[in-house]
Amino acid sequence: MAVLSLTNAHLAYGHVALLDGAGLALETGERLGLIGRNGAGKSSLLKVLAGLEKLDDGLLQATQGLRVRYVPQEPAFDPQASVFDAVADGVAEARALRAAYEAQAEGSDLDALHSRIEALDAWTWEQRVETTLHRLQLDGERRVGELSGGTAKRVALAQALVAVPDVLLLDEPTNHLDLDAIAWLEDLLRDFRGSLMLISHDRAFLDTVCTRIVELDRGTLRSYPGDFSTYERVKEEQLAAEALANARADKLLAQEEVWIRKGVEARRTRSVARVERLKRLRTERQARRDTLGQVRLEVDSGTPSGRIVAELRRVSLHFGDGDARRTIVRDFSATLLRGDKVGLIGPNGAGKTTLLKLILGELAPSSGEVRRGTRLEVAYFDQMRSALDLEATLADTISPGSEWVEIGGQRKHVMSYLGDFLFAPERAQSPVRTLSGGERNRLLLARLFALPANVLVLDEPTNDLDIDTLELLEELLQSYAGTVFLVSHDRRFLDHVVTSTIAWEGDPAQGGEPGRWREYEGGYEDWAVQRLRAQVLREAGAGRDKPRPAAPAAPAAAPPPAGSAAPAKRAKLSYKEQRELDELPGRIEALEAEQAALVALLSEGRIYAEDPARAAAAQARSQQIDTELDAALERWEALGSRA
Structure with missing residues (x-):
């Protein structure tokens, strides 16, 4: 049974139709993934379903008494509020009702208040908040303003879940979450008993969580049962069929245009039907909203760097002294060569960005040696977008003081270059603040790729990018001749791009030491397999270390068993x-x-x-x-x- 439904929904901003007669039904217990291009209207649709925005036309229906909770991309809290109070805002009505009941000694409204309190289970709202905090691993005493982006996202989820909603609406829930937190969220959402609708560009996350994919494309909602991989397969078949149908329609239109230009014969009464058909074809061609263009990404790899980009030999880095000493990197060695695509994996706060600065010579090690290569030209992608001036125009952001951009030795007009990144010419003079999160990331990529560089440092470049742009960025980085350092929590993106992975292994619960990093061949899946294998071996070793009954003493000069060999000693350097x-x-x-x-x-x-x-x-x-x-x-x- 549908708990939420849209019928013939229309919503437009200016001349852009975000919903154009769209229809949607969210079923009980369903986990629906909403995908589409940046700017297609996904967040607006979620706000309509949450009751935060109104349709221009159409019908939104919900079952009676439906509890809907919405978690935005960037949740806003009072920075001085405690985590407990922020989460308790999710049961604000229950708190107010119980306070009113306790403050009123007698009166005609007591029975009504009591009934509503029972319906909302308001008698025990404190226990519900405490239980939710424990489940989401949150400290209720901390101030919200002290939290990282990932922890603040957990607070927003807790605030929604404590209300025990029937429908949970999530906008980019994996943003700011590290890999362990994403795995935790996947488990949480799979166990959620209500209906779920979420926006995400994380393909592995969509595969794990969703039971149906809905694509918002040119104002229309298209439904695909199954996970994201199933959607990809079906979508490819549909696009091929659509291209064939469009080609046939265009061919017919061209034939009819040739015929009508032949002369007055077309205006005879017996040809009226054919003229009408031509008019209809023209109307259909004009109304047909062709598939949006794709981002055309190019990058100038500049002058090749030296063969060695960086060599680290037994490098350590720590901050502070005594009890306050914190080790970020411990005894790390690696040789990074030109053309390597290196992924960095670790939880938020582990020191991925600090390790990058150490590799690139921006920080000096506490001990050990770092040797940088020659002719390095480094370009950075800023995770927090601090490099963007929100009041500057798009054109000035890409090419300050000039109308031209030089890519690979060729000049290109800034309007054309912005068009390669799907920014219309009329938007070139718009300020950056008018862009959505995904569009700002796309603008940052445009600015980054306009710089000649043989080393790209990409810190969370995938946040807010739509799936088509992600796939094109993957292809670009795969063919890029320079060196790439990539910090990302998008598992599929890492698998498709990186040739080696530097992973944080400083968790004592996993047998690690603070500041321990290790280099692996391959991407995320390769690292996950090797980590699991190491964990199994560790656990097997722990089992062997348990006390056992004493064995009979062996003869003093007993020879080694047949077929066994003494462990080879590594020969020292002469x-x-x-x-x-x-x-x-x-x-x-x-x-x-x-x-x-x-x-x-x-x-x-x-x-x-x-x-x-x-x-x-x-x-x-x-x-x-x-x-x-x-x-x-x-x-x-x-x-x-x-x-």
């Missing part, structure tokens, strides 16, 4: 090998400098005409340096692993 290891970084740097000079010489072009023999020799030497560099790097890593 004096000659240690000297070679110390000299290798300088040799690698010299080879890279020589190759850079050869590239500069060959890029001038004149040498091919003036001195062909020298040009040929320079090309041959450049290729030889490639081979020598590969050999030097392999030798350096082999010796370094034994140092």
Whole structure:
């Protein structure tokens, strides 16, 4: 049975129709995922269902007495309020009713108050709040203003859940949550007994939680039973069929246009029907709202960096002293090469951004050595969008003081460049504050990719981006010639982009030490499999460490069992090998400098005409340096692993 339904719903802002005769029914116990392009109207639709906005036309129906709770993308609280009081706002009516009952000794309204209190279970609202705080792992004594974005999102969820709603409406619930918190939220929502409707661009989250996907596309709501992976498969088939139907309609229209231009014969009475059909085809073609364009992403990878981007050897970093000392990085070693796509995984507050600054030389280590590569040009994507001036226009944000943007050595007008990121020309002079969250992220990406850079640092770039843009960004980063450092909680995005993962392993409950980081090959799923395997081995080892009955003493000179081998000891470096290891970084740097000079010489072009023999020799030497560099790097890593 439908608990909420929309019929022939119309909603528009200006000339843009967000809902164009749309219909929707949310069934009892259903978990519905709402997807669509940024600016399509998803948040507006959720607010309509929550009763916060009104339709221009159409009908919204709800079952009698339905309790609906809405959690926005960015929940707002009084920063001075305690977490307990903020959550208790979810039972404000119950609190007020019980207070009124307790304050009124007698009167004709007592019976009515008592009945309403019973209906809302207001006698025990404090216990409900405490239970919800415990379930969501929240400290009721803390001030809301002290909380991180992820914890504030938990408070908003607690405020909604404490009211025991029949329908829960969530707008981007995974924003600001780390991977562990997302897994916790998935479990919470799967256990929720009411109906759920949520907006999310996290494809793995949609797959885990949702039982139906609804797409808002050009004012129309389309329903797809099943999870997001099922939607992707069905949608691809539908788009192919739609493209074929559009092509046939366009071909017929073209044929009719040719016919009507042949002359007066078309105006004879016997041709009236055909003329009317042409008019109808023209009307249908004009009314047909074609699929929105896709973001065209390009990035200038600038001058190639050196082969080594960063080398960290036994690096540690801590802040404070004594009891206040906090270790962020402990004894971490890694070699990061040009072209690596590195993902950083860890809970909020673990120090991912701090580790990035350490790798890129913005922070000095407390101990250990960090060697940065040569010719690094770094561009940053700011998670909190602090780089955006909200009063600046879109055009000035992309190219201050100029109408042109240079990408890969080619000039492009700023209007055309903004169009590549789905910003219409008429919006180029609009201030940044008029953009939605997803549009601001898209503008930040446009600004980032306009900078020549051979190292991209992307801190939560996927927040608020629609799924189509996410997939295009994945393709861009996969083909990007430079180095990428990616901090993200989008599991599928990590799997599709990164070649290695640096994961935080500083949780004592998992056998870790504070500040411990470890590098893994592959993406999120590869890391998850390896972490699970390590946990199983740890637990098996703990079982072996338990006391056992004493075994009979073995003969003093008993030989090892057949087929067994003593554990091999790692051979230490000889004096000659240690000297070679110390000299290798300088040799690698010299080879890279020589190759850079050869590239500069060959890029001038004149040498091919003036001195062909020298040009040929320079090309041959450049290729030889490639081979020598590969050999030097392999030798350096082999010796370094034994140092």
